[in-house]
Amino acid sequence: MRNLPVFLLAALVLMMGVSSAQASDKLYLYTENFPPYNMSATGRAFEHNGSNIDGLCTEMVKAILNNTDLDYVIKLRNWDYGYNRALSKRNHGIFCTTYTESRAPRFKWVGPLTRNLWTIFAPAGTDLQIDRLEDAKGLRFGGYRNDVMTEYLLERGYEVSALDSDDLNPKRLELGQIDLWIADRLAGPYFASQQNVEGLDPVYSFNDTELFLAINLDTPDATVEKLNAGLRKVHETGMFEAIETKYGL
Template identity: 45%
Template sequence: MPRETAAVMPKLMKAATSSLLVLMLSAMGSAALAAERLYIFTEHYPPYNASVSGKGFAHNEDDITGICSDMVKAALSRVGYDYVMKMRAWSYAYDWVQGRENHGLFCTARTEERENLFQWVGPLASIKWTLFAAPDSDITLDSLEDAKELQIAGYKGDVMSEYLVNQGFNVAKGMSGDVNTRRLMLGQADLWVTDGLVGPLVAEQEHGITGLKPVLVFRETPMYLALSKNTDPAIVADLQRALDDARAAGELDAIEARYE
C-alpha cells in the first residue's frame, strides 16, 4: 500500500465513524420526538367541537373549532409537545384512543363508569343531559322515569345514550347524532337525548329546524380531555398544569365568551 494511501486511511475511517455517529444520534432524536407526539381526537359536536367545513370529520387543528377545541389548543400551546388533532366519528375515536400511547379524546364526559378507563385533564366545559321533543310535540315529563315507555333517539358511544340504555330505556342508537332531529320530525322517535346547547344548534344548522322543545334536563357532567392509560403520567401532568395556567390567565373564560 503506498504511504500516501496508508496515511489517508485513518482520516477516512474517523470521518466515516463520525458520520455514522451523527446518523445514529439523529435517528435517536427523531424517535424521541415521535414518542412525544400526541394524537388528539374529537367529534363534530357544536358548539363544543366543530369542523370549519361543517362536516363530521377534519384532518388537522386548523379545521377544528369550538369551545372545548379552543381550550385544548390553549393548553397545548403552553407545552412543547408535537401533536396531531383530528375529527372522527365518536364511536370510532373512543375505541381507537384506548390502549394507544399518547392518544387522547375530547370533550369526554367524566363519569363513574369511565373513571378508570382514562387519565383526565380538565375540566373544560360541562354538558346538560337534556331530552328534546319535536316543536309540535305535546310530551311533558315530570321525571326521567316518565320517559320509560317512549322511543328515544341517541347515538353509539354517547355517554347519555349509554346511561339511558343501562337504565332500561328504549334508545335507538345511530352512528352519530346529526340525524336525530330529522328522526324527531318524521315521528321515528319521541325524544332525542343530547346536550342542551347542542340540540337546538344542530337542529338549525344541519336541518334548518327551530323550536325544539327541551322537556327535561336530568343531569349535568363536566367534560375533559381523556388520555389513554398508556400515556406517560408526566405528560398528563404537563397538560393539566398548562390548562390550569390558561384558566388562571383568563383564556378559558375568554373562549367561552366568544361562543355565547
Template identity: 45%
Template sequence: MYTLMTTFISKILNRTASGFAVLSAVILSAGANASERLYIFTENYPPYNEAVSGKGFAHSEDEITGICSGMVKAMLARVDYEYVMKMRDWSYAYDWVQGRENHGLFCTARTDEREDQFQWVGPLAPIQWTLFAAPKSDITLDSLEDARKYRIAGYKGDVMSDYLVSQGFDVVMSVSGEVNPRRLELGEADLWVTDGLVGPLVAEQEHGISGLKPVLVFRETPMYLALSNETSPAIVSALQKALDQAREAGELDHLIGQYQP
C-alpha cells in the same frame, strides 16, 4: 515510524468513536421527539367541537373550532409537543385511541364507568344531559322516570345514550347524533337525548328545524381530554399544568362566553 503510525490510527479510532457517539445521540434524540407527538381526536358536536366546513370530518386543527377545541388548542399552545388533531365519528375515535400511546379524545364526559379507561386532563366545559321533544310536541316531564314510556333517540358511544340504555330506557341508536332531530320530526322517536346547547344548534344547522323543546335536564357532567393509559404520565401532567395556566389567564372563560346565547 511505528510510533507515528500508532498515533495516527489512535486518532482515527477516537474520531470514529466520537462520530458514532454523536450519531447515536442524534438518533436517540429524534426517537424521543417522535414519541412525543400527540394524536388528538374529536367529533362534530357544535358548539363544543365543529368543522369549519360544517361536515363531520376534518383533517387538521385549522379546520376544527368550538368551545372545547379552543380550550384544547390553548392548552397545547403552552407545551412543546407536536400534535395532530382530526375529527371522526365518536364511536370510531373512542375505540381507536384506547391502547395507543399518545392518543387522546375530547370532549369526553368523565364518568365512573369510564374512569379507568383513560387518563384525564380537565375539566374543560360541562354538558347538560337534556331530553328534547319536537317543536309541536305536547310531552312534559317532571322526572327522568316519566320518560320510560317514550322512544328516545340517541347515538352509539354517547355517554348520555349509554346511560339511558343501562337504565332500561327505550333508546333508538344511530351512528351519529346529527340525524336525531329529523327522527323527532318524522315521529321515529318521541325524545332526543343530547346536550342543552348542542340540540338546538344541530337541529337548526343540519335540518332547518327551530323551536326544539327542552323538556328535562336530568344531569350535568364535566368534559375532559381523555388520554390513553399507554400515554406517559409526564405528558398528562404537563398538559394539565398547561390547561390550568390557560384557565388562570381567563382564556377558557372567554371561549365559553363567545358561544353562550
C-alpha cells in the same frame, strides 16, 4: 454507507433515534362534530387538520397545548372511532369527554374543560310533559354509540336507537322515527339547525356534568401533568373564562 467515517455513522444513528422518539411522543387527539363544543370550520364531516376544527372545547384544548412544549395532531372523526383509538393507543386522547365513575379507570384525565346539561328534546308542537326521567319510560330515544347519555339510558332500561353519530337524530325526531332525542342543552339546537329542523322542544333537563380531555392510560404521567399545568395557566390568564363567555356560558 460502509465508507462513511465511524463518527458520521454514530451521528446518523443518534439523529434517527431522536427523530423516532419525537414521533412516538406526539399526541394524537380526536374530537367529533358536536357544535358548539367541537365542529368543522369548513362544514365537513371529518377534518385532518386542526386549524379547520373549531368550537368551545377545541379552543380550550388548543389554549392548553399552547402552554406546553408538546407536539400534537388534532383530528375530527365520529365519536365511536375516536373513543376507541383513545382507549387502545398510547399518546391518544379524545375530547370533550364526560367524566363518569365507570369511565374514570379507563383513561387519564385533563380538565374539567367545561360543563354540559343533558336534555330531552321532543318534536315541535308536542304536548308531552316530563317532570322526571321515569316519565319517558316506554318511549323510544334517539342517541349514538359510546355516548355517555346513551349509555346512561341503556343501563337503566330505556329504549335507545343509537347511530354512529348524532347528526341525523333531529331529522329522525321530526319525521317520527324516534319519540325523543337526548342531547346536550347547548349542542342540541346547533345539530337541529344543521338539519334544517326548527322548534324542537326541550322538555326535560338533568345531569349537569363536567367535560374533560381523556388520555390513553399508557401515556406517560409527565405528559398528562404538562397538560393539566397548561390548563392551570389558561385559568390564570383569564383565557378560560373568555372562551366560555364567547360561547354563551
